[in-house]
Amino acid sequence: MSERGTTRRAFLLRSSAALAGAWGARLLRADRVGAAGGNLTIAMAADAEPASLDGQVDPYVSAWLLNSFVTDPLVLLTSSRKYVPMLAAGWSASAGGRIWTLPLRRGVTFQDGTPFDAEAVKFNIDRVMSPDTHSALMANYLGVKNFLKTEIVDRQTVRIIYSSPVPALLYGLSICPLWSPAAVKQFGPSFQQHLVGEGAFKLAEWVRGDHVRFVRNPAYRGARPWQEHDGPAYLDSITIRFVGEAGVLGQILKTGEANLVAGLPAQAVGTYANNPAYTIIAGYQPGNGMMFVMNTGRPPLDDLRVRRALRYAYDQDTMNQTLYNGSYVVVKGPLTKYTLYYWKGAESAYRLDPARARRLLEEAGWKLNPRTGIRERDGKPLALTIVMLHHKEIGEYLAAQFRAIGVDLRVEVVPGPVQLQRAQSGEFDLMYERLRSYEPDVLFDEFYSKNYRPGGWAWTRFQNATLDKVLLETQSTTDQTRRQALFTEAQQLVTEHALCLPTLDDPQYYAMTKKVHGFRLGAIGSWYFVNDISVET
Amino acid sequence: MATYIGQRVAVLIPVVILVFSVVFAIMHALPGDPVQLMLAGAEAGVTTPERIAQLRRSMGLDEPLYAQYLRFAGHALRGDLGQSIRFQSPVNQLVAGAAVQTFELSLAGMAAALLIGIPLGIMAGLYENTWLDSGAMLLALLGVSMPLFWLGLLLILLVAVHLQWLPAISGQQLRGIVLPAFTLGFVSAGLISRLMRASLIEALRHDYVRTALAKGLRRRVVTTKHALRNALIPVITVAGLQFGGMLSGAVITETVFSRPGLGSLIVKAILWHDYPLIQGAVLLTSVSYVLVNLVIDVLYAWVDPRIKYA
Numbered sequence: 001m002s003e004r005g006t007t008r009r010a011f012l013l014r015s016s017a018a019l020a021g022a023w024g025a026r027l028l029r030a031d032r033v034g035a036a037g038g039n040l041t042i043a044m045a046a047d048a049e050p051a052s053l054d055g056q057v058d059p060y061v062s063a064w065l066l067n068s069f070v071t072d073p074l075v076l077l078t079s080s081r082k083y084v085p086m087l088a089a090g091w092s093a094s095a096g097g098r099i100w101t102l103p104l105r106r107g108v109t110f111q112d113g114t115p116f117d118a119e120a121v122k123f124n125i126d127r128v129m130s131p132d133t134h135s136a137l138m139a140n141y142l143g144v145k146n147f148l149k150t151e152i153v154d155r156q157t158v159r160i161i162y163s164s165p166v167p168a169l170l171y172g173l174s175i176c177p178l179w180s181p182a183a184v185k186q187f188g189p190s191f192q193q194h195l196v197g198e199g200a201f202k203l204a205e206w207v208r209g210d211h212v213r214f215v216r217n218p219a220y221r222g223a224r225p226w227q228e229h230d231g232p233a234y235l236d237s238i239t240i241r242f243v244g245e246a247g248v249l250g251q252i253l254k255t256g257e258a259n260l261v262a263g264l265p266a267q268a269v270g271t272y273a274n275n276p277a278y279t280i281i282a283g284y285q286p287g288n289g290m291m292f293v294m295n296t297g298r299p300p301l302d303d304l305r306v307r308r309a310l311r312y313a314y315d316q317d318t319m320n321q322t323l324y325n326g327s328y329v330v331v332k333g334p335l336t337k338y339t340l341y342y343w344k345g346a347e348s349a350y351r352l353d354p355a356r357a358r359r360l361l362e363e364a365g366w367k368l369n370p371r372t373g374i375r376e377r378d379g380k381p382l383a384l385t386i387v388m389l390h391h392k393e394i395g396e397y398l399a400a401q402f403r404a405i406g407v408d409l410r411v412e413v414v415p416g417p418v419q420l421q422r423a424q425s426g427e428f429d430l431m432y433e434r435l436r437s438y439e440p441d442v443l444f445d446e447f448y449s450k451n452y453r454p455g456g457w458a459w460t461r462f463q464n465a466t467l468d469k470v471l472l473e474t475q476s477t478t479d480q481t482r483r484q485a486l487f488t489e490a491q492q493l494v495t496e497h498a499l500c501l502p503t504l505d506d507p508q509y510y511a512m513t514k515k516v517h518g519f520r521l522g523a524i525g526s527w528y529f530v531n532d533i534s535v536e537t
Numbered sequence: 538m539a540t541y542i543g544q545r546v547a548v549l550i551p552v553v554i555l556v557f558s559v560v561f562a563i564m565h566a567l568p569g570d571p572v573q574l575m576l577a578g579a580e581a582g583v584t585t586p587e588r589i590a591q592l593r594r595s596m597g598l599d600e601p602l603y604a605q606y607l608r609f610a611g612h613a614l615r616g617d618l619g620q621s622i623r624f625q626s627p628v629n630q631l632v633a634g635a636a637v638q639t640f641e642l643s644l645a646g647m648a649a650a651l652l653i654g655i656p657l658g659i660m661a662g663l664y665e666n667t668w669l670d671s672g673a674m675l676l677a678l679l680g681v682s683m684p685l686f687w688l689g690l691l692l693i694l695l696v697a698v699h700l701q702w703l704p705a706i707s708g709q710q711l712r713g714i715v716l717p718a719f720t721l722g723f724v725s726a727g728l729i730s731r732l733m734r735a736s737l738i739e740a741l742r743h744d745y746v747r748t749a750l751a752k753g754l755r756r757r758v759v760t761t762k763h764a765l766r767n768a769l770i771p772v773i774t775v776a777g778l779q780f781g782g783m784l785s786g787a788v789i790t791e792t793v794f795s796r797p798g799l800g801s802l803i804v805k806a807i808l809w810h811d812y813p814l815i816q817g818a819v820l821l822t823s824v825s826y827v828l829v830n831l832v833i834d835v836l837y838a839w840v841d842p843r844i845k846y847a
Contacts, residue, residue: 043706046795051809052625059576131591134625136575145585192625208624208634209797210708241706244792244801247690248705255697255705415808417569454573455584 038535039237040516043258045249046209046242053206054192055177056128059137061436061526067177069214069238069530071197072222074102074121077174077438081340081523086224087116087178087198097165097478104156110180110198111217118158122150123181125160141172165476167483168439198222200233200531212240227532228518234534253278259516259535262528264509266327272511279514282507283525286339287436289331289505290391293446295429296499297461300366300382307498309360314401315352320504323393328504334443334494336505338525341440341484343491346502357405368406375406383408384429387422389415394503423459430501431459438524440487444471447494460499467493538838545831549824556823557816561606564815571622571810572598596622609816618817623809628817631802636821639798642721642790643783645714649722650729651776657726658733658772663760665738673730680727689720689793707794717794721787725779732775736768769840777833781826
């Protein structure tokens with residue numbers, strides 16, 4: 001049978017298969033609906049508890065994730081990493097990405113019965129942009145620095161107008177929660193305790209430091225394109241329990257106090273991995289991974305030869321095997337492979353080559369002192385400080401590797417506020433820096449030289465006109481092919497100038513009992529969808 | 538007594554002002570800007586200096602330090618501790634919620650410490666240099682030397698994971714407080730029992746005990762009515778200090794058993810430079826500490842009639 005031609009038999013076979021598939025899917029739906037219900041208790045680390053449950057204010061993905069139970073976004077980033085319309089019926093960008101027009105889905109109401117319309121969207125976007133909301137990050141994602149106004153085109157169409165293009169706006173719209181304006185006004189400062197969206201679950205209670213509980217919204221009529229079913233979720237309720245100690249989090253499934261652990265500590269994976277009563281799923285993160293940026297603003301890392309020598313002195317695969325039994329993700333460039341427009345060339349740019357590393361250091365004038373085993377120049381030892389927040393073992397591993405080429409690496413573990421202060425004052429040689437975003441714009445944040453200032457992330461203090469030009473163009477280019485070319489070039493330049501030490505990335509592990517069905521990861525490892533989940537009772 | 542209590546309450550005012558001022562000065566001297574920390578989400582996005590200035594202004598952080606100090610003090614006098622920078626919630630609400638949890642845990646922990654420590658100490662004191670004494674003191678030694686988090690984790694593994702008798706996460710149920718209270722109390726019980734033992738042995742060697750026995754009083758009566766009451770005075774002092782310590786230092790137990798308490802709230806507030814929250818929480822803990830000490834002093838008079846407060 002040719003590709004083009006279709007025999008009657010083949011048609012019948014295909015039709016039967018399609019019918020069987022559709023029938024099977026319906027049966028599956030019916031079966032799952034029949035098994036609908038159950039209460040899901042998710043345990044997660046207390047550190048991940050949002051400070052504010054209002055994701056328009058709180059800067060962490062955990063807040064946006066919990067918000068996604070209560071409200072749908074305008075645009076959805078699917079598991080297969082595609083943006084699709086959700087509460088927006090579509091979108092269009094004009095004037096080179098300065099004007100975004102979003103027609104909205106009709107017939108949608110918030111959980112308090114008020115309508116979801118252009119006025120509601122305008123209220124939400126204006127709220128995020130207002131300094132009185134103290135939006136820590138969402139305002140950035142929605143392009144606050146270029147924001148001019150939100151316009152109501154008609155009852156079901158809204159327009160966002162910027163002074164210059166905001167190419168990554170879709171990502172912002174995919175995580176920005178949309179609240180009922182009436183509820184926001186009604187509850188005022190305590191709104192975060194009374195979230196009202198239009199989503200599949202309603203917020204029942206939040207006992208800070210202990211748990212958050214959501215109950216099914218039976219009136220939910222949402223349809224997510226890839227989901228198993230439309231309308232109300234299967235689960236009766238979802239309870240999030242916050243666990244303070246990693247050791248306890250690792251054991252909590254065994255006590256029966258939770259049926260799913262989000263963010264299972266890596267050392268506990270083995271506890272469940274070979275046990276048929278549990279399922280383990282790994283979610284991989286976009287962004288930098290555990291990257292250490294190099295301070296090019298002071299010696300010795302102002303010398304490209306020294307920076308490159310460090311890149312040749314260690315191997316991420318061996319590090320992964322030695323420290324984590326190979327369970328982490330190897331990162332060889334400034335972005336992990338789960339980030340949009342990842343450049344594969346980074347994987348072969350630097351391979352372990354201690355001899356070459358030594359040669360480069362010799363060329364840079366650093367001579368080995370055989371008595372100490374550390375290189376020196378003008379009587380000064382080649383000593384570097386690596387500042388990190390956690391995963392001290394990575395620092396220690398690097399220290400051991402660097403010692404072999406005559407570099408003395410001192411590991412300092414500091415709390416977050418000290419890290420920020422040290423980064424801004426430039427008191428470091430290597431500094432832990434890890435931004436997580438599906439969009440590669442983190443490269444602009446971290447390597448555009450003018451972002452070396454309070455509120456910026458360009459801690460390397462590296463100045464290069466070509467890199468700056470490329471990165472700046474990414475911020476005004478909406479054409480995706482061009483953006484890909486620009487971000488690829490940026491990754492090449494960052495790698496070529498050896499501005500960072502990429503290491504590994506820790507996956508987000510989920511462990512659940514076999515009674516949990518329908519768990520689905522999102523596009524980023526720390527995101528998952530709950531509408532299809534059911535729990536056998 | 539009423540005058541004494543009034544005086545002690547009046548002493549609270551300078552103590553609280555002093556503590557508050559020192560904390561205010563230290564927090565503002567530390568490096569780090571709360572607005573930048575608030576903006577330092579783990580998900581990227583560059584913030585312009587204008588936006589930082591805008592946020593600082595809207596939080597009143599652009600004012601001179603003395604103005605911030607006076608504003609906070611003025612609001613605190615009216616019972617308003619302000620709005621937390623990090624949690625975007627009223628400090629009163631946050632501190633009160635956490636304080637209730639900590640107070641519950643400390644009270645239960647203290648009860649466990651006294652229920653274990655005092656009988657153990659009495660037994661050791663009465664049966665000095667016997668195997669009962671050695672056994673009790675071995676337990677006490679374990680109590681004082683065992684790290685809290687280790688004991689907590691061990692109990693969780695045994696009682697919650699293997700036996701499944703009690704929950705590992707403390708939660709809101711009454712049974713959830715048993716393990717954390719025991720953990721917190723066991724450490725203090727070690728100290729209390731050692732002190733109780735030493736104090737009782739000393740009291741039993743006093744002349745008034747010998748006299749009472751010579752008068753023909755039964756040993757049990759002499760021990761409980763005379764020696765024990767005197768021996769309790771140092772124990773009460775230590776128990777009071779321990780209780781004060783529990784109120785502000787139960788953070789490890791709170792973390793291990795996932796309890797939202799004042800200790801963990803203060804740690805978060807310090808890390809995020811959340812000035813209003815730190816000031817509010819410290820205000821509350823310093824007042825509690827002074828009040829607990831006052832209660833201890835009043836208890837002295839009840840235990841030892843010779844002590845009189847003018």
